[in-house]
Amino acid sequence: MADPHQLFDDTSSAQSRGYGAHRAPGSLGYPTAPASAQDAFLTDPVSNMAMAYGSSLAAQGKELVDKNDWEVQYQQDTPVAPRFDVNAPDLYIPAMAFITYILVAGLALGTQDRFSPDLLGLQASSALAWLTLEVLAILLSLYLVTVNTDLTTIDLVAFLGYKYVGMIGGVLMGLLFGRIGYYLVLGWCCVSIFVFMIRTLRLKILAEAAAEGVPVRGARNQLRMYLTMAVAAAQPLLMYWLTFHLVR
Secondary structure (H helix, E strand, O other): OHHHHHHHHOHHHHHHHHHHHHOOOOOOOOOOOHHHHOOOOOOHHHHHHHHHHHHHHHHHHHHHHHHHHOOOOEEEEEEEOOHHHHHOOOOOOHHHHHHHHHHHHHHHHHOOOOOOHHHHHHHHHHHHHHHHHHHHHHHHHHHHHOOOOOHHHHHHHHHHHOOOHHHHHHHHHHHHHHHHHHHHHHHHHHHHHHHHHHHHHHHHHHHHHHHOOOOOOOOOHHHHHHHHHHHHHHHHHHHHHOHHHHHO
């Protein structure tokens, strides 16, 4: 029965009973997550955070690969400068890689007590001769296959010069870990340069054929495909030929 001297009804007990019905023990009045999710997170929070972070990185990487078509940007029918387009061929990396390859070759020869200025000069001239021969062979092949492309001699030198980066890595790993390290690193770099050449040259050679309306299974288009495959396959062979004698 209510107190006749009480001005207001006491509803605190009813509210506390209603509020406590929705409150988990030990939650201090705050809503709690489902027991299964909370227990799973508290059991191994580091693994759960790592899985969430890895899933986020994988989704971002997939989105980046899907958006990256490896095409060179153009402005008024002129290729954009390399500083404005990451896909544009640039001679900086190939030139620095060629010079570094010669220095690494001298280091390898020195560690084997075989260094001499004449042998180092022979190594440099041999690498330069193979690069020149590659460029001339590709230009002649493009002419014979009658490919209308915007590939220039400088572009070819840039694309073909990227293999020296893998050659440097292979020789250095060979000096540190022997032939096993050499073959592992050089093999991985050979696969990388093969995929790189296929994806870049097909945009330059096969895309022009599609723009000209050449049938996909036509004889001329097949020749262009063979040319692209031949250029890509020649890179691993030259990488091995120019480095195998530097590791013992």
